[in-house]
Amino acid sequence: MAKYRDSDFYNASPEFQDGPLITLPDPSSHALSIRATALVFADPASRHLFDYIQRIAPSEATVLIIGETGTGKELAARQVHALSNRKNGPFVAVNCGAFSESLVESELFGHEKGAFTGALNARSGWFEAANGGTLFLDEIGDLPLSAQVKILRVLQEREVVRLGARQAIPIDVRLIAATNIDLSAAVQAGRFREDLYYRLNVAALNLLPLRERPGDILPLVRHFLERYGKRMGLSSVMLGDDAERALLDYAWPGNIRELENIIHHALLICRNGRVAAADLNLNTSVISPLSAPARAPLSSPIKPLETVLADLYEQPAANLFDTLEETIIRTAYAYCENNQVQTARLLGISRNILRHRLKRYGFLTS
Ligand SMILES: Nc1ncnc2c1ncn2[C@@H]1O[C@H](COP(=O)(O)OP(=O)(O)OP(=O)(O)O)[C@@H](O)[C@H]1O
Numbered sequence: 535m536a537k538y539r540d541s542d543f544y545n546a547s548p549e550f551q552d553g554p555l556i557t558l559p560d561p562s563s564h565a566l567s568i569r570a571t572a573l574v575f576a577d578p579a580s581r582h583l584f585d586y587i588q589r590i591a592p593s594e595a596t597v598l599i600i601g602e603t604g605t606g607k608e609l610a611a612r613q614v615h616a617l618s619n620r621k622n623g624p625f626v627a628v629n630c631g632a633f634s635e636s637l638v639e640s641e642l643f644g645h646e647k648g649a650f651t652g653a654l655n656a657r658s659g660w661f662e663a664a665n666g667g668t669l670f671l672d673e674i675g676d677l678p679l680s681a682q683v684k685i686l687r688v689l690q691e692r693e694v695v696r697l698g699a700r701q702a703i704p705i706d707v708r709l710i711a712a713t714n715i716d717l718s719a720a721v722q723a724g725r726f727r728e729d730l731y732y733r734l735n736v737a738a739l740n741l742l743p744l745r746e747r748p749g750d751i752l753p754l755v756r757h758f759l760e761r762y763g764k765r766m767g768l769s770s771v772m773l774g775d776d777a778e779r780a781l782l783d784y785a786w787p788g789n790i791r792e793l794e795n796i797i798h799h800a801l802l803i804c805r806n807g808r809v810a811a812a813d814l815n816l817n818t819s820v821i822s823p824l825s826a827p828a829r830a831p832l833s834s835p836i837k838p839l840e841t842v843l844a845d846l847y848e849q850p851a852a853n854l855f856d857t858l859e860e861t862i863i864r865t866a867y868a869y870c871e872n873n874q875v876q877t878a879r880l881l882g883i884s885r886n887i888l889r890h891r892l893k894r895y896g897f898l899t900s
């Protein structure tokens with residue numbers, strides 16, 4: 535289950551003002567992953583974002599982070615926490631898409647013994663775990679409406695009621711939520727509560743895809759070359775001109791996470807301390823499902839589709855809507871090679887809704 539607590543987070547150094555890197559005061563003393571040791575904000579758009587983070591972090595405002603996969607949403611959330619007055623409290627990250635609908639409320643709010651079948655002991659939820667600190671709710675668009683109501687209540691009343699409990703527990707938590715779907719569209723479609731949307735969206739951090747902040751690409755490449763190179767005992771790895779060109783030309787559908795993986799892999803296979811274009815595992819042959827909508831405007835392919843639909847309306851089949859929906863779900867799922875996260879993103883729906891449809895049409899059994 536995708537969640538963890540981390541009360542030992544880093545402090546950003548003010549030296550950032552003069553350079554693109556934020557570094558740990560003493561990185562060697564932290565047994566954290568590479569992601570926690572430095573941040574790159576080199577492109578003007580990123581520097582602007584970092585400036586905004588610095589301004590909103592000390593407040594108690596709820597933050598909504600919006601961005602494609604791998605753009606650094608969790609990193610930004612951690613940064614807000616680290617620069618806030620809550621930095622000595624816990625940072626708890628919870629992926630809302632990781633729970634089934636029946637479990638999500640007990641995970642978030644906790645439960646008393648006997649609250650439901652299988653609740654053998656009382657258990658605190660993630661709101662309580664984050665007390666005094668920050669709760670990061672990732673993929674908030676995946677939350678069922680019933681849990682959305684309860685979150686709103688917790689935010690308004692500043693107290694949490696465990697499932698099956700009579701008494702509320704006072705709670706002091708700053709909420710940061712993240713989404714990679716368009717929440718305002720989800721509100722329009724009735725899948726996300728409008729009141730919660732406005733309550734979350736007090737401060738919004740928009741993380742641009744990497745292709746829209748090209749000034750970050752090479753600094754990130756150098757950053758990961760150095761970090762992974764050091765880990766692997768390599769000294770001063772060079773980046774060939776052809777590799778540099780290829781990295782700058784690439785569309786980066788998987789954003790920074792993809793860049794990190796590509797550099798790590800290139801270091802494993804490069805020769806003579808030099809990374810060449812051939813060492814980069816760039817997926818240029820396939821149009822990624824994630825970037826496809828950006829490359830092909832929707833208006834053009836929709837026209838022939840409308841013609842086909844008009845033909846279907848002439849001789850309507852029974853259950854036409856279900857047939858069409860099944861076709862969309864089946865073809866999108868196949869296009870994304872049965873990857874649920876990518877299919878949900880491609881269609882702009884939450885993973886819970888996708889899973890529900892996949893089950894309905896028999897593509898998923900459990
Ligand atoms: N500004 C940055 N500087 C350095 N590394 C970064 C930066 N932003 C993101 N990363 C790296 O990119 C990776 C992805 O970041 P993160 O997990 O925060 O993305 P995400 O938007 O939460 O992704 P997902 O939507 O898939 O959950 C991390 O491993 C992190 O190390």
Ligand SMILES: [Mg+2]
Nearest residue numbers: 604607608672
């Ligand atoms: Mg994330």
